[in-house]
Amino acid sequence: MRDDEELTDDASPSNREEKKKVEKTGVQKVAEKTKHSHSFGYGNEDGPHRWTGKCQSGSRQSPIDIVSSAVTPMYYHPLKLDFLDVPGRINLTNDGNTSKFNM
Known part of the structure; x- marks a missing residue:
């Protein structure tokens, strides 16, 4: 099949x-x-300096920094x-x- x-x-x-x-x-x-999959974030242990490849440079890429206080719950x-x-x-x-x- x-x-x-x-x-x-x-x-x-x-x-x-x-x-x-x-x-x-x-x-x-x-x-x-x-x-x-790898862990990522914005802290010292998992921040941008530890991202690899295309996500390591630039200002509009994933992972993104979502500001929780500005989020509308769905x-x-x-x-x-x-x-x-x-x-x-x-x-x-x-x-x-x-x-x-x-x-």
């Missing part, structure tokens, strides 16, 4: 297992892209994760820079 093929709602055991494999593969791809519907019947523990965390999803 190709990654871009859509699975039907066939309840057969083999189809359920194949669907889980495809879902897990997608999660693994996201995890691979985020596992090398409220959104809670994040809904729909994973059918995937067994095991799922952990979604926000470290301030990225969201991390672990299974």
